[in-house]
Amino acid sequence: MPKLNLNDSLNFLSKFTFRRGWNAGKVLGSFYWSKWRKKPIQWGFPISISFEPTTSCNLRCPECPSGLRAFTRPTGMLDNKFFRETIDELHKDLLYLIFYFQGEPYLNTAFLDMVKYASGKGIYTATSTNAHYLTDANAKKTVESGLDRLIISIDGTTQDVYTQYRVGGNLDKVIEGAKNIVKWKKELKSKKPFVFFQFLVVKPNEHQIEDIKKLAAEVGVDEVRFKTAQVYDYEEGNRLIPTIDKYSRYRKNEDGTYAIKNTMEDHCWRLWHSPVITWDGLVVPCCFDKDATHKLGDLKSSSFKTLWHNESYVNFRSQIIKGRKHIDICANCSEGTKVWG
Numbered sequence: 001m002p003k004l005n006l007n008d009s010l011n012f013l014s015k016f017t018f019r020r021g022w023n024a025g026k027v028l029g030s031f032y033w034s035k036w037r038k039k040p041i042q043w044g045f046p047i048s049i050s051f052e053p054t055t056s057c058n059l060r061c062p063e064c065p066s067g068l069r070a071f072t073r074p075t076g077m078l079d080n081k082f083f084r085e086t087i088d089e090l091h092k093d094l095l096y097l098i099f100y101f102q103g104e105p106y107l108n109t110a111f112l113d114m115v116k117y118a119s120g121k122g123i124y125t126a127t128s129t130n131a132h133y134l135t136d137a138n139a140k141k142t143v144e145s146g147l148d149r150l151i152i153s154i155d156g157t158t159q160d161v162y163t164q165y166r167v168g169g170n171l172d173k174v175i176e177g178a179k180n181i182v183k184w185k186k187e188l189k190s191k192k193p194f195v196f197f198q199f200l201v202v203k204p205n206e207h208q209i210e211d212i213k214k215l216a217a218e219v220g221v222d223e224v225r226f227k228t229a230q231v232y233d234y235e236e237g238n239r240l241i242p243t244i245d246k247y248s249r250y251r252k253n254e255d256g257t258y259a260i261k262n263t264m265e266d267h268c269w270r271l272w273h274s275p276v277i278t279w280d281g282l283v284v285p286c287c288f289d290k291d292a293t294h295k296l297g298d299l300k301s302s303s304f305k306t307l308w309h310n311e312s313y314v315n316f317r318s319q320i321i322k323g324r325k326h327i328d329i330c331a332n333c334s335e336g337t338k339v340w341g
Contacts, residue, residue, distance in 0.1 A: 005222055008194035011148055015095055015124045023047065023093040024273075031272040040317035042309060045093040048274040050287060051086075052101035053078045053108040055279060059130055060167040063231050063240065065290045066102045073292050078279040080110040082299075084117055086277065089304055091121040099127040100151075101276050102290055106133035112145045119146030128153060128198070130169060134177025136184075142193070143184045150193040152178050152221070155200045157211040164204040165240070175219060182220040196223040201247035202240040234258045262333060266324045271317050275308075283307055285316055288329040 026044030034041045055075040057066035065071050087094075097118050105111050105127050118125050126149035134142070142150065154174050156162030162171040181195055197219075199205070199212045209226070216224045228249045231238045235257050242248050250258040270286045277283055281299040284292045296316060297307035307313070324330045 005194055007191045008149070008222075011192065011194070012096075012124050015122055017092075017122070019092055020047075020095050024095065027273045031267075031269060034272070034317070034321065035267050038321055040314055040321060042272065042313070042317070045090060045305060045308060046273060046275055047094070048096035048098065049090070049094060050098040050101050050274065050276040051078065051083065051114075052103065052277065052279045053099055053105040053111050053114070053127075054103040056107045057102075057104045057130075058107070058132055059104070059169050061165055062167065063229065064102070066104075071102075071291055073278070073282075074280065076279050077108045078110075078114070080114055082281060083114050086299060086304060087118055087121060087123075091118075091123060094123055097123045097125050099125065101278065101287060103279075104130055104133070106138065112138075112141050112147075115142075115145040115147050119148070124148045126193075127151065129177075130166065131174040131177035132170065134180050136180050139177065139180035140184045140188075142181060143188050143190050147193040150181060150195045151198050152195065153200065154178075154197045154212065154215075155202065156205045157208045157215050161205050161208060165200065165202055175215070178219045178221055194223075195221045196225050197221055198225050198227055200227045200229050201242050201244070202229050203242050204240070206242045206244050206247065234260070260331070266321055268320050268324060268330070271320055285329065288333050294329065 023044045024047050027047055030041045030043035054077045055066055055071060055073070056077070057064070099105050099111065099115060106129055115125050115127070125147050127147065128151040131152045131154070152174065153166070154162070155165045156171065159171045163169055178195065178197070181193070185191070197212060197216045199209070201209070213224050226247060228247055229240055229242070230249060231240050234241060234250050237258055241250055241258065249260055249262070251261050252258055275283050275285070275296070276287055276289070277299065278292050282292050282295050283297045283299065283304070285294050285296060294316065296312045297310055299307065319327055
């Protein structure tokens with residue numbers, strides 16, 4: 001668990017209103033009530049939402065549908081008008097907004113306008129980027145937009161190691177982009193966004209864990225956080241599975257095969273508090289449904305508040321409680337069972 005950053009924590013707490021706190025309490029209560037009764041009950045509305053700015057990406061990462069160009073769903077850009085209409089409906093209860101699902105957010109030219117709009121509603125805003133588009137001008141606009149958290153994916157400290165996962169990427173651009181953000185935070189005397197390097201630990205880069213900490217200090221970002229990698233074909237082993245057990249989602253069995261470490265408890269906090277909305281308005285259970293195969297509703301034909309309690313959502317929450325390990329998108333999941341985890 002990363003240590004808390006005081007400025008970021010105080011900023012996050014400043015987003016609470018009585019209504020948002022009351023809504024969070026209702027959602028949390030309904031989650032625990034559902035666990036106890038083994039029957040899905042949903043009070044309140046989402047505490048957090050992930051909104052997908054685009055499915056497009058400039059890189060070709062080997063375990064990412066965007067990178068592999070492997071989507072069966074259409075590729076496109078989130079429309080600013082549609083985004084605003086959805087936020088207008090939800091902002092009084094919504095505390096946290098993640099501008100990310102698949103793709104590279106900065107490829108959507110309206111992205112920072114959307115951030116500014118959500119920030120104006122008092123919502124805590126975050127995004128994840130490969131940092132190739134953090135030019136000096138975009139870095140300035142990012143700080144001015146009011147973005148609260150910026151996650152910069154950087155999976156190596158040398159070009160040869162970095163590109164073993166970030167295929168097609170340029171490490172110098174990533175470092176330059178991070179420096180631009182740090183510079184404009186100082187120039188504009190802003191404590192936001194809270195910026196951290198996210199290091200996806202895979203076998204080719206695990207020897208650079210200490211190096212990334214040094215690089216982060218040199219660049220001036222606020223923190224480094226390490227993330228375990230999801231791989232699709234893990235049963236017989238995969239070149240990306242790290243040898244350091246702490247950073248692996250998988251354990252090696254006695255027969256040489258691999259299994260996921262997750263115990264697959266029959267509940268999932270995400271289904272009660274944090275849906276994902278695709279660029280074209282589909283609502284899906286969580287970020288593990290990368291190809292939007294479990295469509296729980298469509299905001300082009302329904303309001304969110306109607307959709308949140310519809311039959312599809314009730315049925316999916318019921319499936320989670322009855323047997324999470326039988327749901328395909330849960331099979332490779334390392335999250336979801338912890339509240340606030």
